[in-house]
Every structure is written in structure tokens, then in C-alpha cells.
Amino acid sequence: MKHDICHAPVALTDAAALNSWNAMIRAFLAHKPATPQHLADTLDAAPDFAMGYAARGLFALMLGRAEMWQVAEDARTAAHQAARSSLPSARERGWLDALDHWLADSPTGAVAALETVLDRWPQDTLSAKASHGIRFILGDAPGMRASVERVLPAHGADHPLRGYLMGCHAFTLEETGDYGAAERAGRAGLTLAPDDAWGLHAVAHVHDMRNEPDAGIALIEGFSSAWEGSNNFRYHVWWHKALLHLDRGETDVVLALYDRQIRADRTDDYRDIANATSLLMRLHLDGVAVGDRWDELGALAQNRIDDGCLVFADLHYQLALSGAGKTGAVREMTARFARDARKSGDMADRVADPGLSALAGLTAFAEGRYATAFENLSAARPKMQSIGGSHAQRDVFERITIDAGLRAGHFDATEQIMLDRLALRAGHADRFAESRFEQLSRLRRIPAQ
Template identity: 65%
Template sequence: MTVYDICSCPVTLSDRASVDDWNGVILGLLSHGTQTPVHLGRLMEAEPEFAMGHAARGLFCLMTGRAEVLPAAHEALAQARKCAAGQTITSRENGWVDALDLWLQGKPTAAIARVETVLRALPHDTLSAKLSHGIRFMIGDSAGMRRSVERVLNAHGPDHACRGYLLGCHAFTLEETGEYKAAEVVGLEGLQTVDDDAWGLHAVAHVYDMTARPGDGITLINDHRSAWQGSNNFRYHVWWHKALLHLDRGEMDVALGLYDAQIRADKTDDYRDISNATSLLIRLELEGMDVGNRWAELADLSENRVEDGCLVFADLHYLLALTGDDRPEARVAMADRFARDARREGEMPDRVEHPGLAALSGLNAFSEGRYDAAFKQLATARPAMPTIGGSHAQRDVFERITIDAGLRAGRYDETEIILKDRLNLRGGNYDRFATTRFDQLHRARRIPAQ
């Protein structure tokens, strides 16, 4: 039968207990909660013919960015198609099945478009809005994220049970498109509406990173424990943000302490956890800090991901670990795999070809002390780097490496342009990195620092 879920959307389930578990899936996904797979597992045990549940399982697999989950995602699609063929299901449910199919074909943009057709009919469907938001994030479509959320905002009034989570998504899109003041206001409103929105909290933390307000960011995270303490491994990303804020205050020891106590508390190989760890370690090294043997465990895990090839964003962070611990054979293997992938057709191979090849070459050159070659390659990759996914704050690690390569190579004019671009992106707000690198540039030119 057709009943309605917490988003007031029709769903083909048989009883109230199943709807409760489905609502648990929705709220878990929106809040990055730990119980999402528990609810989904229990739901599918009770409702094995629920096509959207199978599609959700497959889509959640793909969002992990791991090659070994592809068979499970294909199996989920087969089950979803079988279930859909044996009964009448809603257009929303069909949309999710189609989106999974398209993404598995290597067409994430088409998958997004299919989800958007669902949202046009059901603009109050926060779950589908979050799915569109998540896939767009993985392919670096910040403008599309903002358009998508703003199309459905009016359908999420004060009485909508999931309004706060959508405000968190809106805040993140505002921040990623440079509307920092609006992002802060919207994000804080969202946190007042739902206090367990880790994504919304992190959106405001991004604002404080981009506007060089580390004290405000640290206070925000300390004062909103409920937003992250019950979340899944996303809480490590929140702690990563806190470490960056301490780094911006020059508190390197505190940042490294957070790395040990929180960010790598669990030695997982989730690409998001690896990216948190590698990007923090190299930031610390760029500031002259010795991080000891911490690269080794990251490199051990990253060596196993050399042939993964799901996301350029993930691959480049695996490479940071392989350069950090100097694993030359694994680095060569990854370069060979990039070359093979770049010859294939499709959206993701296109990203491997550009900017992936140049970025990979530049990072390898930087690790070898070939700074001029590193700068040339990284500067070539730089305009297209948003297409690898992630946020401005996450990709800033590559910006920092590019700038330091330029300074070390003596390419002062070109490096100054990049420094000014980075400053403009941050609304003209000087963080510690900008201040120190402009100072280095002035001293290299023998001009008094301004």
C-alpha cells in the first residue's frame, strides 16, 4: 500500500513500523547519523519488495567512492528493477531506481537530472534534495547545488519536519558560492531548528575558515556538540575543521593533537577519512612541522587503493599519503592507472584526463623537490580542480602546494596571481597562510612586507 513518510511523500510500504524505519533512514542520511544502515537493514528485512530501499542501498554504496562496492550496487539495482516490475510503485521510487542505473553507467550528471525530475513533482522531498546535493558535491557542481536547494526552499516551510537539514544544505551552497554572510545566518538558523545537523554545523565552520575567523569557528564546534557527537565518521571531518582553525592561529601542536585523538582515532580507509588525515599532515609539513611516522599507516591503506579509480579527489589524497611516506612503486602504479583511465570515455575519465593527470604529476614532482615542474603542472590543473569534487577548504591543500611550489621555484609573478585569487575567493580576508606567503613573496623580492 502507499503511505506517507516524514517528508510527506508517498512510499510503497505495508505498515507503520516499516514507515518508522524508513523515516529513520531519511533522518539518518540528513543528519549523518550512525543508525542509517540499521534502519535500512531492518526495513529491507521486513519489506524485501521495497524497490526504493534497494535503490537507496545501491546509491549509498556509490556515495562511499569505493570500487569494491560496485558489485553490491549492481546487485541492488537488479533487485530494485525486479521489485519495480512486480508491482505498481510511485514515480519518486522509480526515479531513485533510474538514478542508480544512470550513475552505475558512469553518468552522474544524468543521475542528478533524474533526481531533479522527482523534486519538480515533490519539492518537499528533502531526501531527494539531499541525494542531488550529495552527488553534485562529489562532481564539484557548487552552483548546481545552490540552484537545486533554492528551487525547493519554499516547499520547506516552518512546519516541515526536515526544514533545518535543508537550511544546512543551503548554508553550504551559499558558502561554496561565496555568500559568506548569508551562509552564516542560514546555517545558524538551521542549527536552531535541528540541533543534530552535522552538515549544517560544518557549513558554518567553512564560513569561519574562509573568512579567517578561527576563534569563532572553534567556539562554534565546541558549543554545538549535539551536531557532531552522534554522527558517523563525518564527526572526524568536523574535527578536521577544528584542527584547520587551530592551524590558522598557529597552534600546530593543538592541530596535531586533534589528529591523534580524534581525526585518526579510528584507522579507517574511508576516502573521506584519508583525505582529512593526509591534507592536515601536509598542511603541517608545509608550515615546517615534523609529523613523525604518521604517514606510514595512511600509505599502507592508500597502497591498497591505487587501482580504485572512483574519484580523482580520493585518488589525489591517496597519492599524498604515498608521497608522504615515499612509496615510489605505488606512485608509479597510480600514474600508470591514471594514464589508462584517461583514455577511457565518460564523465569520470574526463576528470582523470583533466585535471587529474596534471595534478598527479605536479604532486609527484613537488614530493621530489622538482618545484618548477610541480608548479607548471599544478598551475595547469588548477582551473579545473573544482570538478574533482570536495569543497574550497578541502581543495585548498592543492592550492597551498601550488603556491609553495611557485615560491620555491622563484616564479614570483605567477605565484602572486594565485595568492591574490585565493585571497579574493576568501572575500579579501587574510588567513595565516596568506599572510605568511605574501610575506615570503615580499622578502624574496626584497620588498618590505606591507
């Protein structure tokens, strides 16, 4: 049996198909827009390649869009049909099992299936990245780190994809609070894989958490090779740049980045909506007028009320609906959450807790009911990591919680949340922290220290 660029067995005998598959792996690791085309070329050349169809299905589900569910179902049908006409390897079987689990509402089962592949082939960077991506959706930072660290030894200096796995490692180190090691791993990975947008963004996270906006901006501007050729992930990199400029108080620069980069293509990809809504919300909390920018996001979010794929996406849709003043749509989302919370499965569990409380808190905040907002958002906090995303992405909910508490007069409880947030950042106070601690002191009529 042949082996692919991951040094793992692959059921491809045709040279053109193997070349396309290897190109797909590199593109997937680097977040390149050519990924689906390379996969399509692979399957055109090898129509009985079960793992290829399984990859198509898993990649579709990672997009977090309701219409992708049928794409994944069709891919599963094709994968199993191909498997019946051949003898799939354990690697292929693991990918088929992963797709089956996710389509049965168990992305945790999908992760377990991919980890069985890595048990046998720890050098399989493709399976490692897929497991990493699903764990990210599930908010499992410790699991991401453990997974990467157990396969790192199999990605030695001779492994052609070592740099990309180092980028994954950097992100897991950052999300588990080891900021110095994260920066070192991320920068070392970029020397091996200069087009690794994920690794670059991991280091940008470090600079955000350590309140180093100058260094973060210089990083993004200095490593354009990492994001210039990426898919819509480049908008997320620009979002990080906007956060860093916001921390320097450069709101004009932030709005220009929003208009010219972050929302240059007005897509309704949930990740792009999350970038936009969370940035507008940060500006709103700081008293910056954003004009009619909410209207476009609200119109797109209104079409996603019934998606129900990811709580992370839904909460950002709710921000957009509230920002655009779509009160009827806000109520529809609330009703859909109530229905979904009664279902079973990994995502339904997350809708029930923390989703219901978080959604109620965001709605109350938008309506000026700050005591209710603080009560609900505080109740959601212990499990908010389970909705997925990163510390930086979920920080918008932390900021709303803090502002709700200050406005409602819950000073002691709010101060503890502010201290928790500061501790997560290893004691590095950003502009938001400084302004809210000052505000808290004024509200308590104690001079700021």
C-alpha cells in the same frame, strides 16, 4: 498511497517498515551511523520495496570505494526485480533511474533523475539531500545552490525536515561565496535540527574562509550535539577544528587532534584519508615535523591504487604515498591515471582533466621538481573544482601550487594565484596567506608592507 516524513509518496503499507524508513531518512540527513541498519530493517519488513534497494545502491556509490560498486550492482538487481512485481511510483522510478545512470558511469545523469523527482515533489528532502551529495562529489557548487533554492519554498515552517535543508542551503551559500547568508542560514537551521552535522560544518566553513578561528572553534565546541552522534563525519568536523587551531599557530593542539580524534579510528574511508593527508600536508608545508604519521596512511593508500572511483580521493592517496616514500606505488598510480584517462564517463573525463596534470604536479612537488610541479598544478587549477570536495578541502592543492611557484621562482604567476585565493576569502588573509606574501616580498627583495 502513504507518505513518508518528507510528505512524499512511498510504497510502504506496513507500519513498521514506514517507521524504519522515516528513521533512515532522519539518520541519513544527520549523518548518523544507524542509517544502513534502518534501511536494512525497512527492507526486511518490505522486501519488495524498490526505492529502498535503489537507496542502498546510491548510498554505496557515495562511499567512493571500489568494493561498493558490486554492492550497488546487487542493489540494482534487487530494485528492478522488486519493481517488476509492483507498480513503482514516479518517485521510485526516479531513484531507480538515478542508480542506473551512476552505474553507467554518469553521476550527472543520476542527479538529473533525482531532479525530476524534485520537479514533482519539491518537499522531498531525501531526494534533495541525495542530489546535493552527488553534486558535491562532482564539484557542482552552483548546481547545489540552485537545486536547494528551488525546493526551499516547499520546506515551510511546518515541514519536519526544514532544518536539514537549511543546513544544505548554508553549505551552498558558503561554497558560492555568500558568507554572511551562509552563516545565518546555518545557525537558523541548527535551531530546528540541532543534530545536523552538515549544517554545523557549513558554518565552520564560513569561519575558515573569513579567517575567524576563534569563532569557528567556539562554534564546534558549543554545538557538540551536531557531531557527537554522527558517523565518521565527526572526524571531518574535528578536521575543521584542527584547521582553525592551525591558523592560530597551535601546532601542538593540531597534532593532538590528529592523534586523538581525526585518526582515532584508523579507517581507510577516503574521506578520513583526505582529512588526514591534507592536514599532514599543511603541517609539512609549514615546516612542522609529523613523525611517522605518513606511514599508516601510505600503507592504506597503497591498497587503493586501483580504486579509480573519485579523482578527489586518488589525489589524496597520492599525497599519502609520497609522504610515506612509496615511490613504486606513486608510479603505479600515475600509470593507472594514464589508463583511466582514455576511458569514457564522468569520472574518466575528470581523470583526463584536471586529474593527469594535478597528479603529475603533486608527484613533482614531492620529488623537489618545483618548476614542473608549478607548471602542472597551474594547468590543473581551472578545473580543480570538478574533482569535488569543498574550497577548504581543495585548498591543500592551492597551497602546494603556491609553494611550488615560490620555490621555482615564478613570482608574478604565483602572486596572481595568491591574490585569487585571497579574493575567494573575501579579502580575509589567513596565517598561510600572510606568511606567503611576506615570503614573496623577501624573495623579491622588497620589504614587506
